[in-house]
Amino acid sequence: MVPSARVKICGLTRPSDMRAAVEAGAGYVGLVFFEKSPRHLALDTAREVALAAADGVAKVALTVNATDAQLDAICVAVPLDILQLHGSESPARVAAVQARYGLPVMKAVGVAGAEDLATLETYATVADMLLVDAKPPKNGALPGGNGLTFDWRLIAGRQWSRPWMLAGGLTAVNVAMAMEMTGARQVDVSSGVERAPGVKDPDKMQAFVDAAKGNVPCPKT
């Protein structure tokens, strides 16, 4: 049987992109609040984009080392289901955010080598969900959303005590292989379904979801 994954499409910036992501079959949709990103949303735009999501699709706010004041403003303005912490937030900060907002927290952890596996174990004791992502290069790149993969063999067959999602450089072409190698049953994509930074491509989103869900066309007989 072909494995199937639940898909998160991250970095949606327009209501039309949100509708296309939902139509394609995304189960999670991500909104980026990080000013240096081409996917950054002002609060009023974020609300508009979030309201274009259908019921039952989990709306995720991605922040990077955000303060309580910044998170307060986001949570007041935007209907949300999950907070994704994509910076260097400590385990204690993860717990504090859970307690303050009463929302599930997904902690992103960058993986580049075996030493990063211990970090994943640490966050698995506190976060509601883990995002296992490629570690960003140290050249001023964004903390995520760089379209870079990591060596999937590092996490082959690993499980954590919390649900987890694979991210980093996934595309319609490589997602099935990534799922096979890692055992991931939730996957996250941003740049792999864009036509330009911050602009999603409906056909790429559909192709990605189909590949992740194993909806491969039947060969003609």
Ligand SMILES: O=C(O)c1ccccc1NCC(=O)[C@H](O)[C@H](O)COP(=O)(O)O
């Ligand atoms: O997307 C951004 O611009 C961004 C900025 C700051 C922190 C994280 C960011 N994105 C994270 C993601 O979109 C994904 O969760 C993940 O990193 C995969 O991205 P990609 O490799 O582009 O598929």
